[in-house]
Amino acid sequence: MSKRQLRLGAFLMLPGHHVAAWRYPNVKKENLLNFEFAKQQALTAERGKFDMVFLADGPTAGYRSHAFEQHSTIRFEPFTLLSGLAAVTSKIGLVGTVSTTYNEPFNVARKFASLDHLSGGRAGWNVVTSHGIEAANNFGYKEEPLHAERYERAEEFVDVAKKLWDSWEDDAIVFDQEHAKFADKEKVHEIRHEGKWFSVTGPLNIARPVQGYPVIVQAGSSEAGKELAARTAEVIFTAWQTLEEAQAFYRDVKSRMDKYGRHPDELKIMPGVYPIVGRTIEEAEAKRRKLLDLIPESLGVSLLSQQLGVDLSGYPVDGPLPELPDVSEINGIKSRSQLVRDLAERENLTIRQLYQRIAGARGHREIIGTPEQIADQLQEWFENEAADGFNIMPPTYPDGLDDFVELVIPELQRRGLFRTEYEGSTLREHLGLERPANQFAKKTLV
Amino acid sequence: MSKRQLRLGAFLMLPGHHVAAWRYPNVKKENLLNFEFAKQQALTAERGKFDMVFLADGPTAGYRSHAFEQHSTIRFEPFTLLSGLAAVTSKIGLVGTVSTTYNEPFNVARKFASLDHLSGGRAGWNVVTSHGIEAANNFGYKEEPLHAERYERAEEFVDVAKKLWDSWEDDAIVFDQEHAKFADKEKVHEIRHEGKWFSVTGPLNIARPVQGYPVIVQAGSSEAGKELAARTAEVIFTAWQTLEEAQAFYRDVKSRMDKYGRHPDELKIMPGVYPIVGRTIEEAEAKRRKLLDLIPESLGVSLLSQQLGVDLSGYPVDGPLPELPDVSEINGIKSRSQLVRDLAERENLTIRQLYQRIAGARGHREIIGTPEQIADQLQEWFENEAADGFNIMPPTYPDGLDDFVELVIPELQRRGLFRTEYEGSTLREHLGLERPANQFAKKTLV
Numbered sequence: 001m002s003k004r005q006l007r008l009g010a011f012l013m014l015p016g017h018h019v020a021a022w023r024y025p026n027v028k029k030e031n032l033l034n035f036e037f038a039k040q041q042a043l044t045a046e047r048g049k050f051d052m053v054f055l056a057d058g059p060t061a062g063y064r065s066h067a068f069e070q071h072s073t074i075r076f077e078p079f080t081l082l083s084g085l086a087a088v089t090s091k092i093g094l095v096g097t098v099s100t101t102y103n104e105p106f107n108v109a110r111k112f113a114s115l116d117h118l119s120g121g122r123a124g125w126n127v128v129t130s131h132g133i134e135a136a137n138n139f140g141y142k143e144e145p146l147h148a149e150r151y152e153r154a155e156e157f158v159d160v161a162k163k164l165w166d167s168w169e170d171d172a173i174v175f176d177q178e179h180a181k182f183a184d185k186e187k188v189h190e191i192r193h194e195g196k197w198f199s200v201t202g203p204l205n206i207a208r209p210v211q212g213y214p215v216i217v218q219a220g221s222s223e224a225g226k227e228l229a230a231r232t233a234e235v236i237f238t239a240w241q242t243l244e245e246a247q248a249f250y251r252d253v254k255s256r257m258d259k260y261g262r263h264p265d266e267l268k269i270m271p272g273v274y275p276i277v278g279r280t281i282e283e284a285e286a287k288r289r290k291l292l293d294l295i296p297e298s299l300g301v302s303l304l305s306q307q308l309g310v311d312l313s314g315y316p317v318d319g320p321l322p323e324l325p326d327v328s329e330i331n332g333i334k335s336r337s338q339l340v341r342d343l344a345e346r347e348n349l350t351i352r353q354l355y356q357r358i359a360g361a362r363g364h365r366e367i368i369g370t371p372e373q374i375a376d377q378l379q380e381w382f383e384n385e386a387a388d389g390f391n392i393m394p395p396t397y398p399d400g401l402d403d404f405v406e407l408v409i410p411e412l413q414r415r416g417l418f419r420t421e422y423e424g425s426t427l428r429e430h431l432g433l434e435r436p437a438n439q440f441a442k443k444t445l446v
Numbered sequence: 447m448s449k450r451q452l453r454l455g456a457f458l459m460l461p462g463h464h465v466a467a468w469r470y471p472n473v474k475k476e477n478l479l480n481f482e483f484a485k486q487q488a489l490t491a492e493r494g495k496f497d498m499v500f501l502a503d504g505p506t507a508g509y510r511s512h513a514f515e516q517h518s519t520i521r522f523e524p525f526t527l528l529s530g531l532a533a534v535t536s537k538i539g540l541v542g543t544v545s546t547t548y549n550e551p552f553n554v555a556r557k558f559a560s561l562d563h564l565s566g567g568r569a570g571w572n573v574v575t576s577h578g579i580e581a582a583n584n585f586g587y588k589e590e591p592l593h594a595e596r597y598e599r600a601e602e603f604v605d606v607a608k609k610l611w612d613s614w615e616d617d618a619i620v621f622d623q624e625h626a627k628f629a630d631k632e633k634v635h636e637i638r639h640e641g642k643w644f645s646v647t648g649p650l651n652i653a654r655p656v657q658g659y660p661v662i663v664q665a666g667s668s669e670a671g672k673e674l675a676a677r678t679a680e681v682i683f684t685a686w687q688t689l690e691e692a693q694a695f696y697r698d699v700k701s702r703m704d705k706y707g708r709h710p711d712e713l714k715i716m717p718g719v720y721p722i723v724g725r726t727i728e729e730a731e732a733k734r735r736k737l738l739d740l741i742p743e744s745l746g747v748s749l750l751s752q753q754l755g756v757d758l759s760g761y762p763v764d765g766p767l768p769e770l771p772d773v774s775e776i777n778g779i780k781s782r783s784q785l786v787r788d789l790a791e792r793e794n795l796t797i798r799q800l801y802q803r804i805a806g807a808r809g810h811r812e813i814i815g816t817p818e819q820i821a822d823q824l825q826e827w828f829e830n831e832a833a834d835g836f837n838i839m840p841p842t843y844p845d846g847l848d849d850f851v852e853l854v855i856p857e858l859q860r861r862g863l864f865r866t867e868y869e870g871s872t873l874r875e876h877l878g879l880e881r882p883a884n885q886f887a888k889k890t891l892v
Contacts, residue, residue: 071629115526138552
């Protein structure tokens with residue numbers, strides 16, 4: 001296969017990415033925490049030859065939201081769900097969002113190593129930080145940590161995890177039964193990490209992951225996030241509305257990589273895309289309308305407030321956005337807040353129009369149309385240095401994913417943009433990423 | 447079924463419980479971190495109608511042990527392995543050891559809830575604390591925590607977890623699609639826990655577990671451990687060498703339950719048993735000898751040192767134990783240290799003889815013989831108030847478990863002591879334990 005290939009993630013958020021997905025007719029209560037249902041979705045994605053399933057996560061139930069009662073916030077925890085999916089799939093990558101804010105590097109590095117062994121090298125880690133007071137209060141803190149501190153901790157956390165994954169060299173396990181030598185201690189290393197945030201001696205109690213490290217995914221689009229991504233990320237999951245924004249981001253991040261000794265191909269930029277697929281454009285439009293009609297006003301305002309980092313519950317819903325504090329004062333996802341503000345200004349939207357615009361995709365790009373129209377829009381970004389692939393966010397499960405796999409994937413395959421069969425067996429192989437060298441292994445002079 | 451039934455756990459420690467199991471002829475390197483192999487063992491245990499598989503755990507590689515090179519210490523992490531096994535089994539319980547020392551209650555409660563939903567109600571939690579400086583150093587501590595502090599933290603940790611599991615009442619999810627009401631906020635509770643060790647607001651971000659709580663297992667046999675077990679444990683995994691010791695422990699713990707308003711049947715006492723099964727006694731003895739011959743002297747001394755909490759590496763291996771510090775000065779597993787001391791004194795053993803006695807069972811009871819002889823010994827303890835069942839610790843996998851399932855289980859079934867089919871589908875149902883009431887649900891007056 002010579003032509004550059006799209007990378008695709010199936011962003012598995014049950015019962016769907018649309019904020020009121022649970023109200024959609026084909027969505028059932030008994031499927032909310034149903035492993036068999038989640039398994040069917042992963043098998044559908046694997047049938048579609050997706051590079052990976054992708055799980056979001058956060059450590060709160062959103063209890064303090066005005067719209068708590070209208071929102072489905074319960075979900076499987078990523079390590080447990082991905083491990084279950086590992087056991088019943090054979091090729092597809094398994095990417096979990098795990099926060100560095102209220103976890104210990106030893107515990108997280110160990111679980112990812114375990115998942116990577118369990119799945120034969122299919123694990124990926126979407127590295128995030130946890131913001132918000134509700135999260136802080138679940139872990140003994142009265143105040144939420146500052147944005148800068150969260151990022152600083154995250155960066156050190158990933159460094160410690162990599163050291164732990166490297167603490168067993170690939171050939172450390174000798175297994176010499178005759179001479180009673182299980183491991184070669186010369187090839188197992190205490191990491192003796194002493195940093196600002198962590199002090200960890202090691203070694204880990206599991207062999208080096210099949211992939212060396214799980215694939216490192218990041219989502220941040222702030223200045224700090226872009227720099228961190230250029231240094232360490234292998235996949236970026238990001239949100240853009242327009243080709244120009246996406247191109248600017250793509251150029252910006254890739255151009256920062258050279259100073260870290262990295263080639264642009266070592267990082268795959270995969271914006272989120274929320275597709276509404278119809279056999280005709282009318283069918284797609286009708287689906288979109290049906291989804292919009294499911295959003296209670298209070299839920300829409302609540303979601304918009306969360307995305308902006310500002311409480312809008314006191315303002316007329318059919319009026320414009322009020323004056324907002326500067327984005328620098330938001331201790332949430334700054335880049336998302338800016339994106340939503342830009343959208344409102346560009347299109348001169350009321351609060352209601354604005355929440356309707358983000359209620360499905362939550363700031364990600366919404367694409368609507370026939371399979372050909374969807375493919376056209378993906379292809380445009382892919383061929384114009386705006387994206388290396390996409391994280392697909394179906395409005396509802398199972399319908400939204402079924403539609404994409406049945407209708408859009410074959411169109412992408414016909415155009416030679418997407419694989420018709422897996423070429424390798426690890427997530428790194430799917431994405432065309434090298435297996436990292438071990439930082440503790442002695443280099444052999446050539 | 448009227449006759450009281452044995453409860454059986456398959457203690458899945460790969461490649462086996464014998465300290466040098468990895469040297470046994472049928473043990474293969476490629477099965478060390480091989481999910482397919484672990485799956486086959488779980489399926490064998492399920493075919494044998496075991497109540498549960500049981501995973502031990504600890505957060506170190508034993509790197510500072512004198513015998514590090516001779517010991518297999520790498521392993522899957524319990525949540526990931528059990529979740530994988532949940533996906534490929536249908537009845538057997540899934541019990542994981544998870545420490546309260548270097549974890550957060552919100553994270554642990556959430557993962558167990560997720561595992562319980564994923565498995566349809568088959569999760570169990572063996573609650574332990576983590577001792578030792580090597581563990582402490584993996585989590586930012588220069589000193590290991592004191593025994594009393596570890597237990598105090600553990601007790602509060604479990605209380606917080608139970609509150610979190612109860613934070614969603616069983617009927618909190620309304621799923622009223624028409625009126626846009628997903629959850630009833632009156633039935634979802636902030637727990638607002640403020641204690642010495644933890645401050646956690648909640649609620650959890652997953653529905654109440656299928657079983658209410660996962661089954662709570664404990665292993666401690668110290669005074670503090672027994673009291674905690676009488677108050678909160680549903681299964682005790684413990685280690686005894688003689689019928690008399692086991693009976694005394696059984697009586698002691700069960701008699702403490704009344705003051706907590708609990709019936710003795712609400713707690714199942716399941717000592718560990720290390721079985722060496724042969725079709726003849728000679729075959730069994732030959733297996734035992736073969737296993738003993740695999741233990742390098744330094745590994746035996748190291749294991750014994752660890753079990754006693756005292757470094758014996760400087761003493762003549764064919765001499766007696768030296769004078770040891772009082773057990774109260776050991777900051778490890780006090781009860782295990784006492785048990786090994788008692789064994790040495792009772793049978794007047796040298797260091798070598800002593801490590802050979804514990805090298806397989808690690809302080810647990812070793813039973814050797816034909817299937818009938820094994821069954822006799824299990825039955826004796828079961829019918830004389832020493833045990834409600836046993837946690838079976840095969841010397842090696844797959845052979846040791848295969849032998850037990852092929853040879854011993856049928857004999858227990860013939861005697862009417864063990865089920866021939868699962869009667870229920872949750873671990874609580876297997877063990878005959880009630881589903882706990884929700885502490886936050888309003889009681890209805892009758």
